[in-house]
Amino acid sequence: MLHKLYDWIDERLDVTPIWRDIADHEVPEHVNPAHHFSAFVYCFGGLTFFVTVIQVLSGMFLTMYYVPDIVNAWESVKYLQTQVAHGQIVRGMHHWGASVVIVMIFLHTLRVFFQGAYKKPRELNWVVGVLLFFVMLGLGFTGYLLPWDNKAFFATQVGLEIAESVPYIGGDLKTLLAGDPEIVGAKTLARFFAIHVFFLPAALFALMGAHFIMIRRQGISGPL
Amino acid sequence: MQRGKGMKFVGDSRVPDKESRNKIPKDYSEYPGRTEAFWPNFLLKEWLVGAVFLIGFLCLVAAHPSPLEQQADPNNASYIPLPDWYFLFLYELLKYKYAAAQYVVIGTVIIPGLGFGALLLAPFLDVGPERKPSKRPITVGLMLLGVAATIWLTYESAAHVNWEERAKYSVANVPDVEIDEDSPGYQVYSQNCMSCHGDSLQGNPGMAPSLVGIPYKAEQIKDIAKNGIGTMPANQFQGSEEELNQLAEFIVSINEQASGSGEGGEGKSEDGGSSH
Numbered sequence: 001m002l003h004k005l006y007d008w009i010d011e012r013l014d015v016t017p018i019w020r021d022i023a024d025h026e027v028p029e030h031v032n033p034a035h036h037f038s039a040f041v042y043c044f045g046g047l048t049f050f051v052t053v054i055q056v057l058s059g060m061f062l063t064m065y066y067v068p069d070i071v072n073a074w075e076s077v078k079y080l081q082t083q084v085a086h087g088q089i090v091r092g093m094h095h096w097g098a099s100v101v102i103v104m105i106f107l108h109t110l111r112v113f114f115q116g117a118y119k120k121p122r123e124l125n126w127v128v129g130v131l132l133f134f135v136m137l138g139l140g141f142t143g144y145l146l147p148w149d150n151k152a153f154f155a156t157q158v159g160l161e162i163a164e165s166v167p168y169i170g171g172d173l174k175t176l177l178a179g180d181p182e183i184v185g186a187k188t189l190a191r192f193f194a195i196h197v198f199f200l201p202a203a204l205f206a207l208m209g210a211h212f213i214m215i216r217r218q219g220i221s222g223p224l
Numbered sequence: 225m226q227r228g229k230g231m232k233f234v235g236d237s238r239v240p241d242k243e244s245r246n247k248i249p250k251d252y253s254e255y256p257g258r259t260e261a262f263w264p265n266f267l268l269k270e271w272l273v274g275a276v277f278l279i280g281f282l283c284l285v286a287a288h289p290s291p292l293e294q295q296a297d298p299n300n301a302s303y304i305p306l307p308d309w310y311f312l313f314l315y316e317l318l319k320y321k322y323a324a325a326q327y328v329v330i331g332t333v334i335i336p337g338l339g340f341g342a343l344l345l346a347p348f349l350d351v352g353p354e355r356k357p358s359k360r361p362i363t364v365g366l367m368l369l370g371v372a373a374t375i376w377l378t379y380e381s382a383a384h385v386n387w388e389e390r391a392k393y394s395v396a397n398v399p400d401v402e403i404d405e406d407s408p409g410y411q412v413y414s415q416n417c418m419s420c421h422g423d424s425l426q427g428n429p430g431m432a433p434s435l436v437g438i439p440y441k442a443e444q445i446k447d448i449a450k451n452g453i454g455t456m457p458a459n460q461f462q463g464s465e466e467e468l469n470q471l472a473e474f475i476v477s478i479n480e481q482a483s484g485s486g487e488g489g490e491g492k493s494e495d496g497g498s499s500h
Contacts, residue, residue: 023262023263023267024261024262024263025262026259026260026261026262027259027260027261027262027266028257028259029257029258029259029260030257032258032260032266033269034260034269035258043273046270046274047273047274047277050274050277050278051281054281070296074292074295074296075295077292078292081289081290081292088289088290089282089285089286091290092285092286092288092289092290093281093282093285094290095290095291096281096284096285096288096290097281098308099308099309099310100281100284102310109343110367110371113346113367114357114364114367115355115357116350116354116355116356116357116360117355118346118347119347119350119351119353119355120347120351120353122347123347123348126346126347127344127345127347130340130343130344130346131344134340137310137311140308140310140311141308141311144307144308147292148295148296149292149293149294149295149296150293150294150295150296150297150300150303151291151293151305151306152296153296153297153298154303154304154305154306155305155306155307155308157305158305158307158315159307159311162314162318162332165328165329165332165333166329166332166333167329167333184298185298221355224355224356
């Protein structure tokens, strides 16, 4: 039955080469922890992706309860945390995942750096990877404000002051992020929500796509 | 620049030279060494590692519920702001003399810009063919310096935070409790403790912590009321032994109520837990 379905699709779309690109490739001995335990350092990239998937899924569930406005944001998080079944676990996963993903990206970056795996021909993949790191930091920064508690509010104020200190464009940059040159308030929360949930994830998915396609094209760098 | 046929790859890159383009890549079995098929052999192992990782991660989540402090209050002037831990190194940088005040651009733009810019452009700064760390001491040295500086700044920042002071200013995860203001314990509380700890045990920023969610038992509470703790002086409690018992009983009952509503969400959801 499944075979027939596959053949039917394959006859029209020729999906076998796509499948081959995604899954049908060899894993060299030097990156396989089953052969050399020290190869566990090659797991950090995959674990980063794994935590990112956790972040995306838990974030999707959080938006089912979260309300991005200054009157209800904190109340909705509190409701989620205290009244909703498993709400505390879902928010906990998103909260701790944000930290764990930074740790994993950091370890993955160090592995690639010290092994010199960013060298020709993989320069572009390194650049995309560092951009992914910046996007993750941006997601961390914008996500911090959303619960709208004191910690969130005052940390964001400091962050916006830092943005403001940039020469020439600082004032405009702050207004772009906060929605107002002076006030950190309703507009700020709405903007941070939009950036956190739409703009940065879009950039994240595009960059991750590029990152993975390049890995498939170029393969994993050889042993040192 | 040598392109196409003469192009040298690092490692086993599979981007083919022009002549062999559009040919099917080699089968994995043709690679030297003990290679393994990604699908399904290696993927199964990856899933096992992922499952173990997920269990550890969920243990972390279960052991430490994510914090939610009091609702944002822009007028709370005593609050000490602190960014998330992975921004602490940038925050700490601004505390140095030549990275603050009129030099703030150095701390906010120039130093982070140089650091992250160099990271971004690393492949174009370190263009030699050598991959071994020992063969490229300058690159590796600069990276080690950067990592050490980041860790040091983060440590410095976290070490100088007065966590106790912060705990007083920010009341985290205050559970909803119903206080029976007619109970004898509350009468004793209002005479002896309320001026510092507030009319509903919520604490007072900068002065006294909340009494909801404290780990003490009745005997310890009695001792603290008489002999003080931390910055709390002794002899705050002025009353009889019977009143002291009522006070301790009252505070313990409030804490039992708080821990009950904090953990069992659903059970207590109807008796006013969600009203504010």
